Amino acid sequence: MEHGDSSEVRKRPHAPSMRSYAAVWGSLVLLTAATVAVADLDLRKIAVVVCLGIAAAKSMLVLFFFMHLRYENRLIVKLIIPIAIGALAIFIGLTFSDILTR
Amino acid sequence: MNDHADAHAAGRVGIWLFISTEIILFGGLFLLYSMYRLKNPADFHAGSLELNRVLGTLNTIILITSSLSVALAIAALERGRRVQSALFTGATIAFAFGFLIVKSFEWSAKFHHGLYPNAKVLLSMPKGQNLFFGLYYMMTGLHAVHVIVGIGVLSVMLVRVLRGAITPHNPTYLVNSGLYWHLVDIIWIFLFPLFYLIT
Amino acid sequence: MAEHPSHTDAYVPYYLHKGKYPGPLGWLLATDHKRIGLLYLACIVVFFSTAVVIGVIMRINMLPGHAVLTPQQYNAAFTLHGIIMIFLVVIPAVPTIFGNFFLPILIGGNDMIFPRLNLFTWYLFVLGAVLAIVSVFFGGGAVDTGWTFYVPFSIKTTVNVPLAVFAVFILGMSSILTGINIVTTVHQLRAPGMGFFRMPLSVWGFYATAWVQILATPVIGITMLLVVMERLFGIGVFDPSKGGDPLLYQHLFWIYSHPAVYIMILPAMGIISDIFPVFSRKNIYGYKMIAFSSLAIASVGSLVWGHHMYVSGQSDTAGIIFSFLTFLVAVPSAIKVYNWIATMYRGSIQVEPPFLYALSFVFLFSIGGLTGLFLGALSPNVQLHNTYFVVGHFHYVIFGGMGFGLAAAVHYWFPKMTGRMYNKPMSVIAWLVVFIGFNIFYFPMLILGWEGMPRRYYDYLPQFTTLHTVASVGAFIMVAGLVLVAVTLARGLFAGHKAPANPWGAATLEWTLPSPPSQEDFEEIPVVTSGPYEFDKKEAAA
Numbered sequence: 001m002e003h004g005d006s007s008e009v010r011k012r013p014h015a016p017s018m019r020s021y022a023a024v025w026g027s028l029v030l031l032t033a034a035t036v037a038v039a040d041l042d043l044r045k046i047a048v049v050v051c052l053g054i055a056a057a058k059s060m061l062v063l064f065f066f067m068h069l070r071y072e073n074r075l076i077v078k079l080i081i082p083i084a085i086g087a088l089a090i091f092i093g094l095t096f097s098d099i100l101t102r
Numbered sequence: 103m104n105d106h107a108d109a110h111a112a113g114r115v116g117i118w119l120f121i122s123t124e125i126i127l128f129g130g131l132f133l134l135y136s137m138y139r140l141k142n143p144a145d146f147h148a149g150s151l152e153l154n155r156v157l158g159t160l161n162t163i164i165l166i167t168s169s170l171s172v173a174l175a176i177a178a179l180e181r182g183r184r185v186q187s188a189l190f191t192g193a194t195i196a197f198a199f200g201f202l203i204v205k206s207f208e209w210s211a212k213f214h215h216g217l218y219p220n221a222k223v224l225l226s227m228p229k230g231q232n233l234f235f236g237l238y239y240m241m242t243g244l245h246a247v248h249v250i251v252g253i254g255v256l257s258v259m260l261v262r263v264l265r266g267a268i269t270p271h272n273p274t275y276l277v278n279s280g281l282y283w284h285l286v287d288i289i290w291i292f293l294f295p296l297f298y299l300i301t
Numbered sequence: 302m303a304e305h306p307s308h309t310d311a312y313v314p315y316y317l318h319k320g321k322y323p324g325p326l327g328w329l330l331a332t333d334h335k336r337i338g339l340l341y342l343a344c345i346v347v348f349f350s351t352a353v354v355i356g357v358i359m360r361i362n363m364l365p366g367h368a369v370l371t372p373q374q375y376n377a378a379f380t381l382h383g384i385i386m387i388f389l390v391v392i393p394a395v396p397t398i399f400g401n402f403f404l405p406i407l408i409g410g411n412d413m414i415f416p417r418l419n420l421f422t423w424y425l426f427v428l429g430a431v432l433a434i435v436s437v438f439f440g441g442g443a444v445d446t447g448w449t450f451y452v453p454f455s456i457k458t459t460v461n462v463p464l465a466v467f468a469v470f471i472l473g474m475s476s477i478l479t480g481i482n483i484v485t486t487v488h489q490l491r492a493p494g495m496g497f498f499r500m501p502l503s504v505w506g507f508y509a510t511a512w513v514q515i516l517a518t519p520v521i522g523i524t525m526l527l528v529v530m531e532r533l534f535g536i537g538v539f540d541p542s543k544g545g546d547p548l549l550y551q552h553l554f555w556i557y558s559h560p561a562v563y564i565m566i567l568p569a570m571g572i573i574s575d576i577f578p579v580f581s582r583k584n585i586y587g588y589k590m591i592a593f594s595s596l597a598i599a600s601v602g603s604l605v606w607g608h609h610m611y612v613s614g615q616s617d618t619a620g621i622i623f624s625f626l627t628f629l630v631a632v633p634s635a636i637k638v639y640n641w642i643a644t645m646y647r648g649s650i651q652v653e654p655p656f657l658y659a660l661s662f663v664f665l666f667s668i669g670g671l672t673g674l675f676l677g678a679l680s681p682n683v684q685l686h687n688t689y690f691v692v693g694h695f696h697y698v699i700f701g702g703m704g705f706g707l708a709a710a711v712h713y714w715f716p717k718m719t720g721r722m723y724n725k726p727m728s729v730i731a732w733l734v735v736f737i738g739f740n741i742f743y744f745p746m747l748i749l750g751w752e753g754m755p756r757r758y759y760d761y762l763p764q765f766t767t768l769h770t771v772a773s774v775g776a777f778i779m780v781a782g783l784v785l786v787a788v789t790l791a792r793g794l795f796a797g798h799k800a801p802a803n804p805w806g807a808a809t810l811e812w813t814l815p816s817p818p819s820q821e822d823f824e825e826i827p828v829v830t831s832g833p834y835e836f837d838k839k840e841a842a843a
């Protein structure tokens with residue numbers, strides 16, 4: 001693999017511009033406002049789903065843009081993250097199979 | 103075999119694996135939370151009303167902004183702007199301190215009202231509310247420990263950026279520290295609605 | 302990574318290499334994977350011996366008329382025996398000793414990807430051990446809860462639970478970081494030509510194990526932290542009087558502790574998969590099936606934890622689901638056994654000590670696995686839970702399985718690590734004594750449990766006397782055998798014949814290095830052009 005000389009600035013390929021970062025920040029603030037506003041609506045059963053959904057959306061923004069998952073190598077994006085989230089989902093899910101049916 | 107690029111790639115695989123372990127670590131607490139909330143919905147709602155939504159929202163904004171500043175710190179480093187990178191890193195540390203200060207106001211207010219683990223006031227409340235606060239302190243407490251560790255890590259990185267030990271050619275440690283910090287932000291993104299916004 | 306030596310023709314064994322630090326510091330500050338492997342080996346030998354001694358004292362106590370321990374002491378004894386064996390020996394041993402020493406070499410590399418992190422894991426390991434030892438002598442004394450630390454007893458008992466469970470937390474951190482090191486190393490440092498399906502199956506074993514270490518260990522970490530918080534601050538999440546559910550503790554505990562037993566067995570199975578082809582002079586039967594079965598055991602094995610909780614108050618629905626998954630996980634293990642036997646078929650069998658251990662591994666692990674099916678079925682479990690049947694079962698799989706697998710690895714790789722060969726007739730005799738003693742020791746436990754003898758009891762009804770006596774005698778025979786093994790290996794270490802580079806005629810990469818390797822392992826990273834068990838290619842090339 002070639003390297004430039006040491007004075008060359010190594011920008012990661014496809015990294016977002018500083019302006020894009022600010023836009024992501026703006027979206028995160030908006031979603032925060034949304035989740036607070038939604039809390040005051042009496043959504044009953046789907047309240048948890050909506051609040052977790054917004055939290056998941058905010059996390060996706062942080063993961064894909066701030067943490068560069070959008071540009072990261074396949075091993076991390078396709079293997080490590082899904083496995084971690086999948087493992088947690090299974091641990092919680094199978095425990096629910098006990099709690100819900102007792 | 104000794105390519106810088108390969109070392110960067112390996113370092114990132116390593117930090118993402120570490121991030122996975124943190125997801126599972128907090129995941130165990132989220133498991134407990136979901137089971138106890140399922141069993142005690144009214145008590146969890148009552149407990150949530152005792153929390154200060156304004157301060158919680160403020161802390162959420164603070165952490166989101168700190169994620170922005172650390173991302174900008176790395177972007178600045180990659181463009182060779184060492185001082186700007188250091189300033190953004192310093193800002194991140196300042197935001198982290200801000201978060202902890204707000205948190206300490208929240209907690210001391212709760213303690214003042216007798217809402218701390220094993221307090222008579224708390225034990226006289228319905229059991230579900232006791233569980234709510236037990237989980238609240240455990241989860242926000244463990245999160246705060248991670249914030250403190252983050253302050254330490256970022257401070258070390260700040261010194262290294264200023265000294266030139268972290269460069270555009272060799273940004274791995276700052277990038278990985280940033281990834282850790284974003285994780286801290288993501289954990290709070292879930293903690294906030296689950297504790298402060300239960301309806 | 303390793304610095305280039307200035308004169309490559311001066312071969313120095315790795316343990317004599319003079320690096321940056323003189324004397325003992327050269328070991329305590331070592332980042333070389335081989336030295337770190339030996340640091341772990343030294344500690345684990347000490348911990349294993351300690352736990353064996355505790356076990357011997359327990360078996361003396363179980364002889365009629367020899368109640369040498371008070372009930373409280375007996376509780377502390379089986380707790381300590383369990384904590385030491387599980388967290389300080391069986392979980393770490395194969396990955397940290399043989400994974401560290403051989404994984405980089407097996408994939409054609411010169412070290413782990415994160416050498417300093419590797420050393421840090423050893424310091425965490427030592428710290429965890431020290432904290433566990435301190436907890437025995439301070440703050441209320443030795444833990445008496447069993448290694449499972451079940452609430453609410455662990456919250457109420459006056460012994461030093463917080464320090465002991467915090468020690469487990471530290472040991473968990475060590476295990477996690479080792480797992481991260483192994484997964485990253487396997488993905489990033491394979492030599493040119495070493496595709497995933499040319500890796501030795503021992504590497505597949507380490508790799509699958511490392512994923513379990515990464516994903517399951519954080520759960521025990523948080524559980525232990527919660528117990529500490531419960532003891533220190535009374536947060537209430539596990540305390541029934543405050544609304545807590547003790548069953549949620551059990552769920553969290555076993556979500557780790559069941560996959561933990563796969564952390565124990567998978568690396569050993571991997572090494573056995575390396576050994577069978579060598580001593581059958583034949584390529585492994587079903588390479589891909591064995592590789593995938595390691596991944597299958599790791600993943601399905603992480604779904605079965607509720608089989609420890611059938612009679613705890615868990616719902617019947619959950620019990621049925623967990624029982625089904627438990628039966629499912631037996632399948633990939635059975636696939637491995639079938640493939641190992643099929644490897645021997647029409648092979649040219651070389652009866653050597655590593656192979657004797659490998660064969661007895663298969664036999665003992667099969668008994669253990671089959672008794673696991675009894676326990677995994679819902680109805681028999683009601684009768685057998687918390688009896689000696691369980692004790693017999695897990696000693697067959699852990700000791701008969703992982704233990705004999707570890708012994709096979711020791712006897713297989715001893716010449717490579719030390720440059721010497723042990724006395725083979727002596728080691729065969731030692732193996733036989735251990736094997737016979739083991740079965741006299743643990744088989745009666747299966748009968749005792751079936752007949753109703755509860756586990757963790759310091760005394761028993763008169764009808765169990767005969768079998769307990771037989772078991773204790775078996776224990777003493779087995780320990781005598783273990784001493785013979787140790788003596789044989791020690792003599793080999795200090796006075797054995799010099800071993801050649803490839804005494805067994807194996808085809809994996811470690812045997813291309815001198816015995817023992819030099820500090821830097823490969824002078825030139827090899828280019829891999831054949832599989833790990835292709836003896837015909839090797840012999841054609843020779």
